[in-house]
Amino acid sequence: xxxxxxxxxxxxxxxxxxxxxxxxxxxxxxxxxxxxxxxxxxxxxxxxxxxxxxxxxxxxxxxxxxxxxxxxxxxxxxxxxxxxxxxxxxxxxxxxxxxxxxxxxxxxxxxxxxxxxxxxxxxxxxxxxxxxxxxxxxxxxxxxxxxxxxxxxxxxxxxxxxxxxxxxxxxxxxxxxxxxxxxxxxxxxxxxxxxxxxxxxxxxxxxxxxxxxxxxxxxxxxxxxxxxxxxxxxxxxxxxxxxxxxxxxxxxxxxxxxxxxxxxxxxxxxxxxxxxxxxxxxxxxxxxxxxxxxxxxxxxxxxxxxxxxx
Ligand SMILES: Cc1ncc(C[n+]2csc(CCOP(=O)(O)OP(=O)(O)O)c2C)c(N)n1
Numbered sequence: 001x002x003x004x005x006x007x008x009x010x011x012x013x014x015x016x017x018x019x020x021x022x023x024x025x026x027x028x029x030x031x032x033x034x035x036x037x038x039x040x041x042x043x044x045x046x047x048x049x050x051x052x053x054x055x056x057x058x059x060x061x062x063x064x065x066x067x068x069x070x071x072x073x074x075x076x077x078x079x080x081x082x083x084x085x086x087x088x089x090x091x092x093x094x095x096x097x098x099x100x101x102x103x104x105x106x107x108x109x110x111x112x113x114x115x116x117x118x119x120x121x122x123x124x125x126x127x128x129x130x131x132x133x134x135x136x137x138x139x140x141x142x143x144x145x146x147x148x149x150x151x152x153x154x155x156x157x158x159x160x161x162x163x164x165x166x167x168x169x170x171x172x173x174x175x176x177x178x179x180x181x182x183x184x185x186x187x188x189x190x191x192x193x194x195x196x197x198x199x200x201x202x203x204x205x206x207x208x209x210x211x212x213x214x215x216x217x218x219x220x221x222x223x224x225x226x227x228x229x230x231x232x233x234x235x236x237x238x239x240x241x242x243x244x245x246x247x248x249x250x251x252x253x254x255x256x257x258x259x260x261x262x263x264x265x266x267x268x269x270x271x272x273x274x275x276x277x278x279x280x281x282x283x284x285x286x287x288x289x290x291x292x293x294x295x296x297x298x299x300x301x302x303x304x305x306x307x308x309x310x
Pocket of ligand 1: 048049050051072073105106107108109110113135137138139140141146
C-alpha cells in the first residue's frame with residue numbers, strides 16, 4: 001500500500017480551482033481516490049451531481065485525468081462501455097497501455113436513478129471501480145431526500161415538523177445490494193479514515209472484475225454543521241456505528257474498525273442541523289429508535305463477519 005509520503009509525490013487527479021463548498025468531503029474523497037489510483041492511465045466518468053457541477057464549469061475542468069460527463073442515470077453504463085471498447089482494442093492489438101476505469105456518482109445517481117445501470121455493469125463483470133460519494137441527499141439541486149437519506153433527517157422534501165419527523169423512511173442499504181451481485185470487491189469507507197479509503201481503492205482497482213466503494217461524504221450546507229467539522233463528523237459516523245467501514249471479497253466480510261466502546265449515536269447527530277429537532281423534548285423516542293436501528297445493523301454485520309470467516 002502506498003505510504004503518505006509516496007502519495008504526496010504523485011500527480012493530483014483532482015486539482016484546485018474547482019468550486020466545491022469549503023469543507024466538502026466529496027471533493028476530498030475524489031482527490032484521495034485519484035491519488036490512490038496512482039500514475040497509471042485512468043479514465044473516469046461522473047454523473048450529474050455536485051461533484052460534476054463544481055468541477056467542470058465550462059470552459060474549465062479540475063480533472064487531471066480523462067473524464068466523461070454522463071447524464072444523471074448512466075455513469076456505470078458509460079464507463080462500462082468504455083471498458084468494453086478498451087478490451088476490444090486490446091484484443092485487436094491496437095492498444096497496449098494498462099488503463100483503469102473509475103465511475104463516480106452521488107447517492108441520487110447511484111442509490112436511486114442510476115441503480116439499474118450500476119447493477120447491469122456489475123452483472124456484465126466489467127473491470128471497473130464504481131465509487132458512490134454518498135452525501136445522503138440530492139444536494140446540488142437543493143437538499144432533497146434520496147433513498148440514502150437516513151430516517152428522521154430534515155431535507156427540503158422531508159421537512160421535520162408536526163406532520164413528519166424528517167424523512168419517514170429508513171435508508172436503503174446499497175452496499176449490501178451491491179454485495180448481493182457478487183462483485184470482485186465491495187467496501188464502505190469515508191474520507192475521515194483516509195488511509196483505509198486509499199487501501200480500499202488499491203484493492204478495488206487490483207480486483208479482477210467489478211468493484212464498488214460507498215464513501216460517506218458529509219456535506220456542510222446539507223447536513224448543517226460548521227465547516228471545520230467535516231473530518232470529525234466522518235470519524236464520528238464510524239465511531240458511533242452509524243457508518244461501519246468494512247469490506248467484502250470472495251464471500252467474506254471484514255469490519256475495518258470496531259470501536260472498543262462505540263460512542264452514542266447522539267454524538268454524531270447533535271452536530272448537524274438536519275437532526276436538530278431530535279434533541280427537542282418529546283422526541284426522545286425517535287432518538288431511541290435511531291439508536292436501536294444502528295445497533296441492529298451493527299449486530300447483523302458482526303454476525304455476517306463471523307459467519308463468513310468461521
Ligand atoms: C433524469 C434526471 N432527473 C433529474 C435531474 C436533475 N438533477 C440533476 S443532479 C440531481 C441531484 C443529484 O443528487 P446526487 O446524485 O445525490 O448528487 P449530489 O448533488 O448530492 O452530489 C438532480 C435531481 C437530471 N439531471 N436528470
